Amino acid sequence: MNLAFIFYVSFVLFIIGLFGVVYFKSVTAVIISIHFITVSAVINFLSFSQVLYENSAPLLSFVIISVFLILIFQFVIVFYLYSNLNNPKTGKAEFENNLFYFSIEEWLGEK
Amino acid sequence: MDLLKNTAYFLNPFGTFIFLILGIFISLFFGISKRNKVKNFIFILMTIMLIGASFINIYSYKINGEFSNDLFISGIFEVAMTAFILFFAVFCLCIIFIRSSKNDSFVRISIIFFFAVISSLVLIISRSFMSFFISLCCFLIAFFALATVLNDDRSSLDNANEKESRILFLQANISKSITRFFISSLFFTILMFFGFSILYGVSDVRNFLQLLQIIESGGINIIFSLIIVSIACYMYLGIFPLQAPYISFASKTELSSLYFLWFFYFPVGIAALLKFVPIILILNKNLKAGLYILYVLLAVIFMSSIGSGIAGLKTKSLRKISAYIFTLMLSGYFINILMLLTGFIKEDSLNWLNIFNLSIIGFCFLPVVLIMSFIEDIKGKDSVENLKSFIFKNKFVGIAFFISVFSLIGIPGFLGYLGKKYYFDFIVSILNSDVNSLAAIQGWLVLGIIIIYIAVFTAVNLRLIIILFMKRNKETSSDGIIGFPKAFYVLIGFFILLILSLGIIGLLETLNPGITLLGIRITDPAIFIKNLK
Numbered sequence: 001m002n003l004a005f006i007f008y009v010s011f012v013l014f015i016i017g018l019f020g021v022v023y024f025k026s027v028t029a030v031i032i033s034i035h036f037i038t039v040s041a042v043i044n045f046l047s048f049s050q051v052l053y054e055n056s057a058p059l060l061s062f063v064i065i066s067v068f069l070i071l072i073f074q075f076v077i078v079f080y081l082y083s084n085l086n087n088p089k090t091g092k093a094e095f096e097n098n099l100f101y102f103s104i105e106e107w108l109g110e111k
Numbered sequence: 112m113d114l115l116k117n118t119a120y121f122l123n124p125f126g127t128f129i130f131l132i133l134g135i136f137i138s139l140f141f142g143i144s145k146r147n148k149v150k151n152f153i154f155i156l157m158t159i160m161l162i163g164a165s166f167i168n169i170y171s172y173k174i175n176g177e178f179s180n181d182l183f184i185s186g187i188f189e190v191a192m193t194a195f196i197l198f199f200a201v202f203c204l205c206i207i208f209i210r211s212s213k214n215d216s217f218v219r220i221s222i223i224f225f226f227a228v229i230s231s232l233v234l235i236i237s238r239s240f241m242s243f244f245i246s247l248c249c250f251l252i253a254f255f256a257l258a259t260v261l262n263d264d265r266s267s268l269d270n271a272n273e274k275e276s277r278i279l280f281l282q283a284n285i286s287k288s289i290t291r292f293f294i295s296s297l298f299f300t301i302l303m304f305f306g307f308s309i310l311y312g313v314s315d316v317r318n319f320l321q322l323l324q325i326i327e328s329g330g331i332n333i334i335f336s337l338i339i340v341s342i343a344c345y346m347y348l349g350i351f352p353l354q355a356p357y358i359s360f361a362s363k364t365e366l367s368s369l370y371f372l373w374f375f376y377f378p379v380g381i382a383a384l385l386k387f388v389p390i391i392l393i394l395n396k397n398l399k400a401g402l403y404i405l406y407v408l409l410a411v412i413f414m415s416s417i418g419s420g421i422a423g424l425k426t427k428s429l430r431k432i433s434a435y436i437f438t439l440m441l442s443g444y445f446i447n448i449l450m451l452l453t454g455f456i457k458e459d460s461l462n463w464l465n466i467f468n469l470s471i472i473g474f475c476f477l478p479v480v481l482i483m484s485f486i487e488d489i490k491g492k493d494s495v496e497n498l499k500s501f502i503f504k505n506k507f508v509g510i511a512f513f514i515s516v517f518s519l520i521g522i523p524g525f526l527g528y529l530g531k532k533y534y535f536d537f538i539v540s541i542l543n544s545d546v547n548s549l550a551a552i553q554g555w556l557v558l559g560i561i562i563i564y565i566a567v568f569t570a571v572n573l574r575l576i577i578i579l580f581m582k583r584n585k586e587t588s589s590d591g592i593i594g595f596p597k598a599f600y601v602l603i604g605f606f607i608l609l610i611l612s613l614g615i616i617g618l619l620e621t622l623n624p625g626i627t628l629l630g631i632r633i634t635d636p637a638i639f640i641k642n643l644k
Contacts, residue, residue: 007312014305021298030294037301044308052312059311062241066304069248073297076252080259081290095287099295102355107418108425 006047013040122171124185127164134160150217154208165197184238188462195469199374200228210367227253231379258368292360302343309336347380351418361434366484415442420567475518478606498578511603518610520572525614
C-alpha cells in the first residue's frame with residue numbers, strides 16, 4: 001500500500017478526532033474522539049516504521065508503552081468520573097458545554 | 112575502586128532519584144496506617160529525603176560535572192531546574208501536611224506526591240522522546256491521582272442529611288472540573304504523541320539532538336509536527352482562549368492541589384516547551400519561517416495579555432486573579448523566546464532568564480498565594496472582599512503581601528526587577544533601532560505588544576494593592592485583627608528577606624558601585640545577573 005495513502009487516512013482520522021474533542025459535550029464522545037487521534041498516531045508510527053525503517057524495535061517499545069500509559073490515563077479519568085456522577089440515575093456524563101467553551105461569566109465573573 | 116568510580120559517575124543525575132525512591136520504599140511499609148505518629152514520621156522522612164535529594168543534586172553536579180547519554184542529559188540548566196522543583200516539592204509537602212494530615216490517606220498521598228516529583232524530574236533531564244513522553248504521562252497520571260485524593264471530601268461526611276447533600280453537590284461540581292481539566296491534559300498528551308508520529312516520518316529520530324541535525328532537510332512535515340506540538344503546549348499552559356479547563360480547576364478545587372498545579376504542573380510544561388526552543392532557533396534561520404514564528408509568538412503574548420488582563424481586572428475571585436497573574440507570568444517565557452529569536456539575548460542567557468522566572472514564581476508569587484489562601488481559609492470564601500483593608504488588620508502580613516506584589520510588578524530594589532530589567536532594556540534597544548533582525552514595522556509591533564503586556568501585568572497586580580488598602584464601608588464583627596500561626600510569620604519573613612536582599616544585591620550589581628566590606632566585594636553574589644550578561 002502507498003505510504004502517502006496511509007498518511008492521508010491517518011490524517012482524516014486525526015481531523016475527525018480533533019473535531020470530536022472540540023465539538024462534543026459528552027465525555028464518552030470526547031474519549032472516543034481522543035481514541036481516533038491515538039489510532040491515527042499509531043498508524044503513522046507503524047506505517048513509517050514498516051516502510052521507511054524496516055520495523056524498528058525501539059520504536060515499537062515506545063509505541064506500546066505510550067499507548068499503554070495513554071489508555072491507563074483515559075481509564076482512570078472515566079473511572080473517577082463515573083464514580084462521582086452528579087446524577088447517577090441518568091448514567092450519563094456530560095459537560096454543560098464543550099471542552100474549551102467558556103462563557104463570559106465564567107471568564108470574568110464568579111461562576 | 113572501579114565500582115566506586117562507576118557509582119560516582121552515575122551520581123549526577125541519578126543520586127537524586129535514589130533518595131526519592133528510598134523515601135517511597137520506606138513509606139510503603141506504612142501505606143495503610145492511619146496513626147498520627149506514623150503520619151508525622153512520614154512527613155519528616157519525606158522532607159529529609161527531599162532536602163537530601165536537593166543536596167545530592169547540586170553536590171553530584173559539582174564533583175561529576177555534566178552527564179549525558181541517549182536517554183538523559185544533565186547540565187547546569189537541568190540541575191538548577193531540579194533544585195527549584197525540589198524546593199517547590201518541600202513547600203507543597205508542607206502544605207499537604209498542614210491541610211491533609213487528618214486525612215486517612217495521608218501516607219498514600221505522600222507516596223503519590225513523590226511519584227509525581229520523580230516523574231517531573233525525569234522529564235526535566237530527559238533527552239529522548241521515549242523518556243520525555245513516558246515521564247510526562249506518568250506525571251499527569253500521578254497529578255490526577257493526587258488531585259482526586261486531595262479533593263475527596265467524603266471522608267468528612269457525617270449523618271446530617273443537609274450537610275451530606277451539600278457536600279455531594281460540591282463534590283459533583285469539583286469532580287466535573289477535575290475531569291474537564293484532565294481530559295484537556297489527556298488531549299495534550301495525545302497531540303504530543305501525534306506530533307512525534309509525524310516527526311518519526313521525517314527521519315528515524317529518537318531524541319531532541321537528532322532532531323536538530325535533520326531539521327533543515329525535514330521540509331513541510333517537520334513544520335506540521337511542530338505546529339501540532341505548539342498547539343498542544345498552548346493548550347497545556349491554559350492561555351486565552353483555551354483557558355476554560357484551567358480556570359475551572361483553579362477556582363473550584365481544594366487549595367493544596369492548586370499549589371501543585373502552579374508549582375509543578377506549569378513548571379513541567381515550561382520544561383517541556385523549552386526542549387523545543389533549539390528547534391525553533393534553527394527554523395528561525397530561514398527568513399520566512401522566522402517571520403511566521405515571530406508573529407505567532409507576538410499573537411500568543413497579545414492574546415494572553417488581553418485575555419488574562421481583562422479577566423484579572425474584572426473578576427471578584429482571588430483565586431482567579433492569582434490564576435490570571437500566573438498565566439501572565441507564563442507569557443514572560445514567550446517574551447524570553449522572542450528576545451532570543453531577535454538576537455537580543457543568547458541561548459545561555461535564555462536558560463538563565465527562564466530559571467530566574469522560576470525563582471520569581473517561587474519567591475514572589477508563592478508568598479502572595481500563600482497569604483491569599485490562608486485568608487481564604489479563615490474567611491471561608493474566595494472573594495476580593497477577603498483582602499479589603501487587610502493591611503490595617505495585620506500589618507506584618509499586609510506589608511509582606513505588599514512587598515511581594517511590588518516585586519512581581521518589577522519595582523527597582525525588589526527581586527522581580529532583575530527579570531523585568533531585560534524587558535526594559537529590550538524596549539530601549541528597539542527604540543534605538545539596535546535590534547538589527549527586526550524591520551521598522553516589526554519593531555513597533557514588538558514594542559507595542561511588550562508594552563501592553565507590562566501595562567496589563569502591572570495593572571492586575573496594582574489592583575491587588577488597591578484592594579489591600581481599600582477601606583470597608585461597613586465593618587462587621589468578623590472584620591477584626593486576623594491572626595496567623597507563628598510558623599507562617601517565619602515563612603513569610605523568610606520570603607520577604609529573600610526578595611529584599613536579592614533585589615538590593617541585584618540593584619547594586621546593576622549600578623555597579625563596587626562596594627567592598629573587609630576586602631570582599633559584597634555585590635559579587637548576584638550570579639544571575641553576571642550570567643545574563
